[in-house]
Amino acid sequence: SMQYPEWIWHNGEIKRWAEATTHVMAHALHYGSSVFEGIRCYETANGPAIFRLTDHNKRLYASARIYDMPMPYDLATINAACREVIKKNNLTKAYLRPFAYRGLGGFGLSADTPVEMSVASWFMGPYLGEGALEAGIDACVSSWQRFAPNTIPAGAKAGGNYLSGQLIAREARRLGFGEGIALASTGLLSEGAGENLFLVFDGALHTTPVSAALLNGITRNTLITLARDAGIEVVERDMPREYLYLCDELFMCGTAAEITPIRSVDGRQVGAGHAGPVTRRIQELFFGLFDGRTPDKHGWLEMLD
Numbered sequence: 001s002m003q004y005p006e007w008i009w010h011n012g013e014i015k016r017w018a019e020a021t022t023h024v025m026a027h028a029l030h031y032g033s034s035v036f037e038g039i040r041c042y043e044t045a046n047g048p049a050i051f052r053l054t055d056h057n058k059r060l061y062a063s064a065r066i067y068d069m070p071m072p073y074d075l076a077t078i079n080a081a082c083r084e085v086i087k088k089n090n091l092t093k094a095y096l097r098p099f100a101y102r103g104l105g106g107f108g109l110s111a112d113t114p115v116e117m118s119v120a121s122w123f124m125g126p127y128l129g130e131g132a133l134e135a136g137i138d139a140c141v142s143s144w145q146r147f148a149p150n151t152i153p154a155g156a157k158a159g160g161n162y163l164s165g166q167l168i169a170r171e172a173r174r175l176g177f178g179e180g181i182a183l184a185s186t187g188l189l190s191e192g193a194g195e196n197l198f199l200v201f202d203g204a205l206h207t208t209p210v211s212a213a214l215l216n217g218i219t220r221n222t223l224i225t226l227a228r229d230a231g232i233e234v235v236e237r238d239m240p241r242e243y244l245y246l247c248d249e250l251f252m253c254g255t256a257a258e259i260t261p262i263r264s265v266d267g268r269q270v271g272a273g274h275a276g277p278v279t280r281r282i283q284e285l286f287f288g289l290f291d292g293r294t295p296d297k298h299g300w301l302e303m304l305d
């Protein structure tokens, strides 16, 4: 169904798609022992720009550190590999997937199985469907909770975490919703299957704190910063489920989902049932980084060339 670009960076080399393979006995396939990133490259008036490339790859190395995975290449090499695959595939608007995984060479859980690395890139449109950025999606609260702190660290972007994400996302889609929202082990709001959550009350943004066992999203951090720069109040706090039914506006954010409005939760209309003024303003500020309406004050656009 999807046409992937031909070239992938794998263990220091550019390889053809068909050749960038691993073994069925790779440690990561069995035990989830991988860490990864998702990064977008946008077209700008000055050429393609990789959005917060270094911040994403710093998080990749932080995720690896949490799992004590020695990385065979340094951050500068992975940054360069990200640029290389986009260019080699002649992409401009693209999604990048840097990846590190335990491969072959020790099958025990505590084995020092060597870590291998790859970077793939492909074109990705709106993650939650055509038109989702404008029309918004219908979401539901998942029957699956997010993993508790002191079980699996939510702050690491590790392959195994996405078992939780798959349960949440697949349940939501099976029930006819666009995405699922999970509660934390505390019973309070956590995040979406692959997105952080923002609620709007009286013109202010309210977002769940890292204490809700969520991924410290780079889009989340971007929106908090842009909102504060624009004089919009931002509150990071724990919130109960029913706030989803009471807020004026609601949206999800992530590298893949960008800023996706949520027009209903559990079949209950949110606010006016379409993206509200604060959500629109946040979308403008974010997408304005790429069309020049928002100055890149924080050096987030890392040009391809």
Ligand code: PMP
Residues within 6 Å of the ligand: 038, 165, 191, 192, 193, 194, 195, 196, 214, 215, 216, 217, 218, 219, 220, 253, 254, 255, 256
């Ligand atoms: N939470 C989870 C579980 C995610 O997978 C993602 C996507 N990486 C996010 C939040 C959003 O993070 P970011 O903005 O860094 O893409």
